[in-house]
Amino acid sequence: xxxxxxxxxxxxxxxxxxxxxxxxxxxxxxxxxxxxxxxxxxxxxxxxxxxxxxxxxxxxxxxxxxxxxxxxxxxxxxxxxxxxxxxxxxxxxxxxxxxxxxxxxxxxxxxxxxxxxxxxxxxxxxxxxxxxxxxxxxxxxxxxxxxxxxxxxxxxxxxxxxxxxxxxxxxxxxxxxxxxxxxxxxxxxxxxxxxxxxxxxxxxxxxxxxxxxxxxxxxxxxxxxxxxxxxxxxxxxxxxxxxxxxxxxxxxxxxxxxxxxxxxxxxxxxxxxxxxxxxxxxxxxxxxxxxxxxxxxxxxxxxxxxxxxxxxxxxxxx
Amino acid sequence: xxxxxxxxxxxxxxxxxxxxxxxxxxxxxxxxxxxxxxxxxxxxxxxxxxxxxxxxxxxxxxxxxxxxxxxxxxxxxxxxxxxxxxxxxxxxxxxxxxxxxxxxxxxxxxxxxxxxxxxxxxxxxxxxxxxxxxxxxxxxxxxxxxxxxxxxxxxxxxxxxxxxxxxxxxxxxxxxxxxxxxxxxxxxxxxxxxxxxxxxxxxxxxxxxxxxxxxxxxxxxxxxxxxxxxxxxxxxxxxxxxxxxxxxxxx
Numbered sequence: 001x002x003x004x005x006x007x008x009x010x011x012x013x014x015x016x017x018x019x020x021x022x023x024x025x026x027x028x029x030x031x032x033x034x035x036x037x038x039x040x041x042x043x044x045x046x047x048x049x050x051x052x053x054x055x056x057x058x059x060x061x062x063x064x065x066x067x068x069x070x071x072x073x074x075x076x077x078x079x080x081x082x083x084x085x086x087x088x089x090x091x092x093x094x095x096x097x098x099x100x101x102x103x104x105x106x107x108x109x110x111x112x113x114x115x116x117x118x119x120x121x122x123x124x125x126x127x128x129x130x131x132x133x134x135x136x137x138x139x140x141x142x143x144x145x146x147x148x149x150x151x152x153x154x155x156x157x158x159x160x161x162x163x164x165x166x167x168x169x170x171x172x173x174x175x176x177x178x179x180x181x182x183x184x185x186x187x188x189x190x191x192x193x194x195x196x197x198x199x200x201x202x203x204x205x206x207x208x209x210x211x212x213x214x215x216x217x218x219x220x221x222x223x224x225x226x227x228x229x230x231x232x233x234x235x236x237x238x239x240x241x242x243x244x245x246x247x248x249x250x251x252x253x254x255x256x257x258x259x260x261x262x263x264x265x266x267x268x269x270x271x272x273x274x275x276x277x278x279x280x281x282x283x284x285x286x287x288x289x290x291x292x293x294x295x296x297x298x299x300x301x302x303x304x305x306x307x308x309x310x311x312x313x314x315x316x317x318x
Numbered sequence: 319x320x321x322x323x324x325x326x327x328x329x330x331x332x333x334x335x336x337x338x339x340x341x342x343x344x345x346x347x348x349x350x351x352x353x354x355x356x357x358x359x360x361x362x363x364x365x366x367x368x369x370x371x372x373x374x375x376x377x378x379x380x381x382x383x384x385x386x387x388x389x390x391x392x393x394x395x396x397x398x399x400x401x402x403x404x405x406x407x408x409x410x411x412x413x414x415x416x417x418x419x420x421x422x423x424x425x426x427x428x429x430x431x432x433x434x435x436x437x438x439x440x441x442x443x444x445x446x447x448x449x450x451x452x453x454x455x456x457x458x459x460x461x462x463x464x465x466x467x468x469x470x471x472x473x474x475x476x477x478x479x480x481x482x483x484x485x486x487x488x489x490x491x492x493x494x495x496x497x498x499x500x501x502x503x504x505x506x507x508x509x510x511x512x513x514x515x516x517x518x519x520x521x522x523x524x525x526x527x528x529x530x531x532x533x534x535x536x537x538x539x540x541x542x543x544x545x546x547x548x549x550x551x552x553x554x555x556x557x558x559x560x561x562x563x564x565x566x567x568x569x
Binding site for chain 2: 063072308
């Protein structure tokens with residue numbers, strides 16, 4: 001294809017996006033669009049899968065049968081999200097094995113929030129309320145993103161995430177209405193998860209390398225800083241309702257801007273965790289790689305069995 | 319308690335679901351593939367759901383102002399009446415599927431019979447559970463066949479699991495005093511009756527999976543009387559952790 005032809009295809013492509021048309025797997029797309037989408041969708045899928053670990057950590061110790069069932073269902077939903085996000089990613093011409101390989105070798109990233117430990121039951125509440133809350137703010141705009149399979153997967157993901165968020169809030173509410181020990185547990189969880197949740201919305205706009213291009217492709221509709229402000233403004237009244245204190249002495253309502261001013265985020269901590277040196281980066285990767293390696297004989301057996309069955313069928317047909 | 323035998327009969331069934339559900343829940347996020355992970359979590363979820371229905375019923379008839387959670391979390395090890403089979407650890411995926419398969423074949427037979435109980439609540443629970451348990455059995459049977467037939471390594475591992483778990487199968491068909499009393503009243507199921515059908519069915523699947531039927535005639539039991547394996551205490555310390563650490567609180 002000549003440069004001119006490519007240029008004209010690119011123009012048609014950009015025009016389609018501008019008209020809010022969906023791009024489908026078989027449509028022509030610029031290589032950069034394809035790669036950016038593989039990066040983002042797989043990062044999202046990996047986050048779902050790694051995100052199963054900190055919550056899975058409490059399934060065996062959930063405090064009631066109702067909570068145990070709800071937590072199992074929630075972690076199962078996350079696995080389901082991972083599954084259809086991997087499938088959406090595969091439509092861009094990459095296999096699931098390749099995607100796992102990228103995760104396991106550290107080439108692909110996942111949400112840094114999952115590198116923090118879940119040390120009490122209240123963390124199940126805080127993750128639902130704050131982490132899923134921040135995820136929804138990040139993800140709702142993606143229901144209208146330009147790449148069809150991703151947008152459709154996100155519609156379902158968002159519906160389930162918003163259920164999870166309410167469930168998390170309800171765990172917190174129960175703790176806050178419970179004994180002093182339970183309330184203290186809830187406050188402690190908020191103290192530990194608040195700042196990492198703010199970091200989840202990404203580096204500041206000045207530091208964000210992908211924002212401009214992603215806005216153009218509707219992979220992003222608002223900047224990181226705008227999303228973070230939205231999250232804070234939405235969450236502070238919820239903390240008030242719970243009777244919990246946001247661990248930020250500089251948090252203050254600003255009449256002029258109509259939103260909350262907040263303190264400095266510790267970006268050194270953010271980059272430390274992103275670069276692989278958070279409290280649980282190693283544990284999470286060991287768990288994922290371990291499950292994959294320990295499961296190799298099972299996957300091999302399934303393939304071998306399927307092949308034998310197929311051969312048998314062929315023989316019978318002959 | 320007037321319905322003491324019924325109470326213990328229900329627990330005898332429900333504890334199996336609770337403990338197996340607990341074991342499967344431990345695997346969440348650590349399965350050999352995303353699909354098997356989802357399936358095992360799903361089975362765990364079904365079993366915990368069944369457990370809740372049974373315990374809610376048991377709590378209602380206990381006349382002691384108990385809740386489902388009191389029954390699930392606040393008993394002593396000796397008071398749990400699950401069979402030894404379901405408490406065995408997740409040694410590897412072959413064990414997980416072997417344990418599931420050996421239990422599911424029995425479980426489905428039990429559910430089918432329980433539909434004819436004179437106790438309406440048990441009938442309702444069985445009718446709902448039967449769909450779930452049929453799926454569990456299909457899933458575990460397929461995996462036993464896949465692993466038995468797959469590769470040399472998987473065949474060895476599946477055989478190791480069947481050999482290791484076989485000795486716990488006989489207990490499934492033993493009746494406690496509460497069981498006998500309930501069978502007498504037409505409420506309980508006489509599980510000893512389907513022992514033969516069970517071994518016939520299991521043997522067929524194992525043969526198809528290229529696995530050898532263990533020849534040992536030595537079996538181990540005790541769970542139904544509350545005498546468990548050494549694994550049980552650790553399982554319970556996880557299960558009961560919150561309720562024991564923070565007594566008398568609502569979650």
